[in-house]
Amino acid sequence: MIEIKDLHKSYKMGSNSLHVLKGINFKADAGELVAIMGSSGSGKSTLLNILGMLDGADSGEYTLDGVPIKDLSETKAAQYRNKFLGFVFQSFNLINYKSALENVALPLYYQGVPRRERQEKALHYLEKVGLKEWATHLPSELSGGQKQRVAIARAMAAEPKVLLADEPTGALDSTTSYEVMDLIQKINDEGNTILVVTHEEDIAHMCKRIVHLKDGVIVEDKKVKQVRADQYV
Amino acid sequence: MFDRDIWQEIFNTIKKNKLRTFLTGFSVGWAIFILVMLLASVNGMQNGFVGQFNDDATNSIFVRPGTTAKAYAGFEAGRRVQFKNDDLEYIKRSFPEDIEYISARYYANITARYKSETGSYPVQAVHPDHQIIEKTIVTQGRYINEADQINKAKVAVIGRKVAEDLFNNEDPLGKFVEFNNLPFKVIGVFIDEGDDNAERRVYAPVSTYQRIYGNTNDINIIALTYNPSYDLTKALEFSGRLEDLMKRRHKVSPEDQSGLFVWNYAEAFDDISSFSAVLKAIGIGVGFLILIAGIVGIGNIMVFTIKERTKEIGVRKALGARPRQIINLVLLESIFITTLSGFVGLVFAWIILALIGPNIETPAFSNPSVSASTVITATIVLIIAGVMAGLIPAIKAANVKPIVALSDK
Numbered sequence: 056m057i058e059i060k061d062l063h064k065s066y067k068m069g070s071n072s073l074h075v076l077k078g079i080n081f082k083a084d085a086g087e088l089v090a091i092m093g094s095s096g097s098g099k100s101t102l103l104n105i106l107g108m109l110d111g112a113d114s115g116e117y118t119l120d121g122v123p124i125k126d127l128s129e130t131k132a133a134q135y136r137n138k139f140l141g142f143v144f145q146s147f148n149l150i151n152y153k154s155a156l157e158n159v160a161l162p163l164y165y166q167g168v169p170r171r172e173r174q175e176k177a178l179h180y181l182e183k184v185g186l187k188e189w190a191t192h193l194p195s196e197l198s199g200g201q202k203q204r205v206a207i208a209r210a211m212a213a214e215p216k217v218l219l220a221d222e223p224t225g226a227l228d229s230t231t232s233y234e235v236m237d238l239i240q241k242i243n244d245e246g247n248t249i250l251v252v253t254h255e256e257d258i259a260h261m262c263k264r265i266v267h268l269k270d271g272v273i274v275e276d277k278k279v280k281q282v283r284a285d286q287y288v
Numbered sequence: 289m290f291d292r293d294i295w296q297e298i299f300n301t302i303k304k305n306k307l308r309t310f311l312t313g314f315s316v317g318w319a320i321f322i323l324v325m326l327l328a329s330v331n332g333m334q335n336g337f338v339g340q341f342n343d344d345a346t347n348s349i350f351v352r353p354g355t356t357a358k359a360y361a362g363f364e365a366g367r368r369v370q371f372k373n374d375d376l377e378y379i380k381r382s383f384p385e386d387i388e389y390i391s392a393r394y395y396a397n398i399t400a401r402y403k404s405e406t407g408s409y410p411v412q413a414v415h416p417d418h419q420i421i422e423k424t425i426v427t428q429g430r431y432i433n434e435a436d437q438i439n440k441a442k443v444a445v446i447g448r449k450v451a452e453d454l455f456n457n458e459d460p461l462g463k464f465v466e467f468n469n470l471p472f473k474v475i476g477v478f479i480d481e482g483d484d485n486a487e488r489r490v491y492a493p494v495s496t497y498q499r500i501y502g503n504t505n506d507i508n509i510i511a512l513t514y515n516p517s518y519d520l521t522k523a524l525e526f527s528g529r530l531e532d533l534m535k536r537r538h539k540v541s542p543e544d545q546s547g548l549f550v551w552n553y554a555e556a557f558d559d560i561s562s563f564s565a566v567l568k569a570i571g572i573g574v575g576f577l578i579l580i581a582g583i584v585g586i587g588n589i590m591v592f593t594i595k596e597r598t599k600e601i602g603v604r605k606a607l608g609a610r611p612r613q614i615i616n617l618v619l620l621e622s623i624f625i626t627t628l629s630g631f632v633g634l635v636f637a638w639i640i641l642a643l644i645g646p647n648i649e650t651p652a653f654s655n656p657s658v659s660a661s662t663v664i665t666a667t668i669v670l671i672i673a674g675v676m677a678g679l680i681p682a683i684k685a686a687n688v689k690p691i692v693a694l695s696d697k
Contacts, residue, residue, distance in 0.1 A: 109606065109691045129611045129686075137608020148603040152300045157293075164293055165608040213608070 057083040062115035077271040088243040090259035093268035141210030145222035147202040149194040156190040162213035180208040200231035218249040237284035313629030316582035320633035323575025332656030334564040351510040360541035372505040391418035392507035398467040402454040413497035429476030445476040447487035527552040590681035602690040611686040622678025630670035
């Protein structure tokens with residue numbers, strides 16, 4: 056599903072150049088649940104940005120579902136993001152004046168789905184994350200865990216190939232974290248490919264595979280025995 | 289454009305920043321208000337000027353004899369030129385195509401008496417055509433006609449003031465009044481929109497007065513109107529030909545400025561037109577400069593809004609919003625605020641003008657008003673202004689990197 060070959064990325068910092076990714080090789084098949092770990096400065100966020108087409112690589116190849124991702128215009132990148140990727144952020148990033156339903160429907164709006172159909176679909180995904188009754192509520196009326204579940208529903212609504220979660224439990228307490236992870240595991244069980252960036256060991260072990268990043272290179276890539284989150288809920 | 293989601297967003301941002309939106313909107317509304325008021329004032333001034341000149345037909349030409357300043361064709365300088373009845377006939381015959389109405393004027397002063405009332409008034413002895421040239425409005429009776437002219441009838445059309453002075457409350461029509469001890473029959477009373485002084489005047493047939501004053505053929509002035517279909521250039525060209533002809537006939541040097549005068553209303557009118565055109569241009573200029581301040585204000589508020597919503601825009605882009613969609617959103621919001629507030633200004637100006645405009649009636653200023661074209665122009669200007677105000681913020685918004693939203697933790 057995702058294939059990266061010899062990916063390099065450096066940032067210009069004044070006269071110095073900061074080499075962040077120093078030749079990453081990575082492959083994820085459909086249906087995988089991968090945790091990307093590493094301390095801050097290891098390059099995991101940069102990797103995620105490149106995977107999310109929010110940033111371009113300096114060199115190397117990136118193929119997503121057989122489509123080479125290279126030299127995209129803003130418009131093209133937006134279309135690909137919309138079609139291929141679902142984002143879950145640490146700080147949820149819900150739009151605060153839109154109801155839960157409207158937030159979930161937003162990626163569908165950018166896909167050009169008609170309003171009625173959009174709302175039906177959004178409601179379906181809200182139901183999936185167990186928040187159907189909260190559809191008309193604004194984000195400010197939801198708890199942190201609920202907000203993240205709305206965000207996950209939003210990421211899922213466009214039916215993307217890959218779900219990218221950047222520290223999805225970073226702003227949540229442990230119980231809610233496990234709830235969210237339980238949801239992510241269930242979505243993965245349905246066959247969706249998910250990449251989770253985290254620095255928490257227990258969260259990482261709820262995935263099926265852990266990739267360790269250090270100083271811009273992958274130092275460890277291992278399959279793990281998945282710890283189910285529902286036992287903690 | 290008529291997407292519910294877009295409007296929802298626009299209303300939301302406006303609602304969140306009510307005061308800020310109001311204040312910036314006010315600057316645009318105020319600018320449009322001033323622009324419309326300025327244009328209306330110029331319009332009012334123009335109306336005033338036109339009203340002043342409306343006293344006479346605007347296509348009239350007056351030919352007046354003078355005293356030569358140059359020796360020419362065997363005559364010495366300082367010769368007085370005198371027009372005769374022949375001149376009138378000659379002009380009429382020479383320009384059958386160009387002339388609409390033509391009349392001579394013969395000036396005299398009289399002492400009028402009716403019963404015990406007396407007064408002295410100027411008389412203009414004229415042809416029937418003079419009524420149209422001078423735009424004389426006869427309120428009672430009739431004006432001088434051809435029959436009076438042929439019969440050298442002792443008839444008079446008197447001004448409203450003359451009628452008031454001499455007849456008090458009596459009906460002057462058909463009464464005989466003595467002009468320098470000769471009885472004249474009052475056949476009509478006239479008013480003049482231009483000024484009161486004109487109403488202290490008496491009109492009589494020119495033939496009658498020429499006979500009374502020693503059987504002369506002299507006339508003082510020739511007044512005429514040219515073909516009303518003529519534009520300014522054609523009118524000026526005609527008065528030029530007329531001047532050449534009359535100078536040749538009276539042996540006045542073509543270079544002589546004082547031998548005789550041809551005075552064309554069109555020239556004066558042209559001066560006024562260009563004067564009010566300049567005023568209008570100044571009005572538009574000032575209005576636009578004020579509007580620019582308003583546009584900058586709107587641009588400013590939009591930049592702020594974008595800055596506040598950087599994260600949201602980043603999220604939208606991550607979710608698949610194309611740059612075009614972001615630009616449209618910002619532009620539409622900007623156009624919406626500008627047009628709405630501009631219209632409020634426009635409506636205010638319009639209401640004020642509708643209320644007070646018709647009441648303003650001074651010699652140089654009357655009925656300031658806004659035309660439909662002004663309203664349409666203002667609307668177009670507003671939409672363009674909205675685009676201009678929103679353009680920079682929109683481009684800024686489209687350039688927001690979604691990465692910013694992601695890394696902003």
